[in-house]
Amino acid sequence: KxxxxxxxxxxxxxxxxxxxxxxxxxxxxxxxxxxxxxxxxxxxxxxxxxxxxxxxxxxxxxxxxxxxxxxxxxxxxxxxxxxxxxxxxxxxxxxxxxxxxxxxxxxxxxxxxxxxxxxxxxxxxxxxxxxxxxxxxxxxxxxxxxxxxxxxxxxxxxxxxxxxAFEMKLENAYLIVADTGMKGQTREAVGDVAQLYKQDPKVADSIAHLGLLSRKAKVAILENCVKELGKLMNAAQLELATLTVSNERLDQLIQVANDQQALGAKLTGGGRGGCLIALTDQLETADKIATALEEAGAVATWIQSLEEND
Ligand code: MEV
Structure with a gap:
């Protein structure tokens, strides 16, 4: 061939x-x-x-x-x-x-x-x-x-x-994806969480809680509860910070999204840089959040409707 x-x-x-x-x-x-x-x-x-x-x-x-x-x-x-x-x-x-x-x-x-x-x-x-x-x-x-x-x-x-595979057809839900411009450090972050897991019993609780939040998020998605999904994302970000996989840059941009009335915001992927995601139920707010994130230094932003699945 x-x-x-x-x-x-x-x-x-x-x-x-x-x-x-x-x-x-x-x-x-x-x-x-x-x-x-x-x-x-x-x-x-x-x-x-x-x-x-x-x-x-x-x-x-x-x-x-x-x-x-x-x-x-x-x-x-x-x-x-x-x-x-x-x-x-x-x-x-x-x-x-x-x-x-x-x-x-x-x-x-x-x-x-x-x-x-x-x-x-x-x-x-x-x-x-x-x-x-x-x-x-x-x-x-x-x-x-x-x-x-x-x-x-x-x-x-x-x-x-x-x-x-499941259907994610949330009505009026927009995810803003923003690139911090910093390289993420998945390998180091995954390794450090493994170390913490051995040293600190509270880490197992955080991990179990993150699992529960994922399960609740699935229910929120299937029931079309965008606001609830936003709250769950915020709760997940707190746990991820406890696991030391967020960083100052992510925290700062997450704050920017929250200041623009995001329903929830968190890092996505390995953390310690990389990307964050923010949720809103209005396209206009999504645009505002994306603009504010770019003004605050995000090098790229994307707006993804969670209705389209694409
Ligand atoms: C990386 O995109 C996601 C992690 O959970 C690592 C993995 O699942 O392989 C951080």
């Missing part, structure tokens, strides 16, 4: 980041406003072209190790270890901002390679292959990023147990 193409989207975790690593449920959805495409074409050597690096895959810098690994694993599964080709990665998902960029890139590559070698790919096989890359990028991934970036509906996700 002369061409293989694979695509995946960004993702937003609405509720349950970090606690999801400990088996608590989380709610996430594919964020269609950002996406990544991997394009595979024949070449004489195995090569990569992305915004960080263009050249032979074998000489790629350490930061691209997870990409090297997912390609190697996928070629092993496809029994194509000696094939040569070029992979081009084009992405609008900001990297290291809690939007699942690393999982999405891996998912796009796996899909692209299976397409290039004309082989059907099951969803389980895809998630397993993405997990190999995520283990390198994040240390101890729950799998939520892989599931949300490669899926097409909101998920109620429990690690290793169930990935339940």
């Amino acid at each position: 002369q061409l293989g193409v694979g695509r995946a989207t960004g993702k937003i975790i609405l509720m349950g980041e970090h606690s999801v690593v400990y088996g608590e449920p989380a709610i996430a959805f594919p964020f269609q406003k950002t996406a990544v495409t991997a394009t595979i074409t024949p070449a004489e050597q195995l090569s990569l072209a992305c915004s960080y690096y263009t050249g032979a895959l074998a000489q790629a810098p350490q930061t691209l190790k997870s990409i090297q690994e997912v390609i190697a694993q996928t070629l092993f599964v496809l029994k194509q270890e000696h094939a040569t080709f070029s992979i081009q990665i084009d992405s609008t998902i900001p990297a290291e901002r809690g939007m699942g960029s690393s999982a999405a890139v891996a998912a796009a590559i796996v899909r692209g390679l299976f397409d290039y070698f004309d082989t059907p790919l099951s969803h389980t096989e895809l998630l397993d292959l993405v997990a190999t890359a995520e283990k390198i990028a994040h240390g101890n991934p729950s799998g939520i990023d892989a599931a949300a970036t490669s899926g097409n509906s909101p998920l109620f996700f429990i690690k290793g147990q169930s990935i339940e």
Whole structure:
């Protein structure tokens, strides 16, 4: 075949980041406003072209190790270890901002390679292959990023147990997503929470509470209670701060959103930078919140209606 193409989207975790690593449920959805495409074409050597690096895959810098690994694993599964080709990665998902960029890139590559070698790919096989890359990028991934970036509906996700697609059709609900402009530190944050978990018994309570908040958020969504969902988001942010995964920049921008009458606001993803989300039931307020966040230094904002599911 002369061409293989694979695509995946960004993702937003609405509720349950970090606690999801400990088996608590989380709610996430594919964020269609950002996406990544991997394009595979024949070449004489195995090569990569992305915004960080263009050249032979074998000489790629350490930061691209997870990409090297997912390609190697996928070629092993496809029994194509000696094939040569070029992979081009084009992405609008900001990297290291809690939007699942690393999982999405891996998912796009796996899909692209299976397409290039004309082989059907099951969803389980895809998630397993993405997990190999995520283990390198994040240390101890729950799998939520892989599931949300490669899926097409909101998920109620429990690690290793169930990935339940559900309908998120909230009327008059707008989520403002804002990029702090700071790189998030998922690996460090996940590692530090694990340390805290061992040292401080109260951490287990916070994690259990975050799980409860995710369950309540699912009910609020199904019952179309936007204000309740906002309160649950605020409660989750307090717990995430207790887990030390928020930071000054996130706290400051969350305050800006709250000052503009957001119904709720919290970090999303790994934290310690990356993105935050804020909720409102009015489009006009959503615009105001987005503008205020940008004025306060957010480098990009998106407004997502939670009615459309896209
Ligand atoms: C990262 O997007 C979400 C975390 O919960 C880590 C994970 O679940 O793998 C922080």
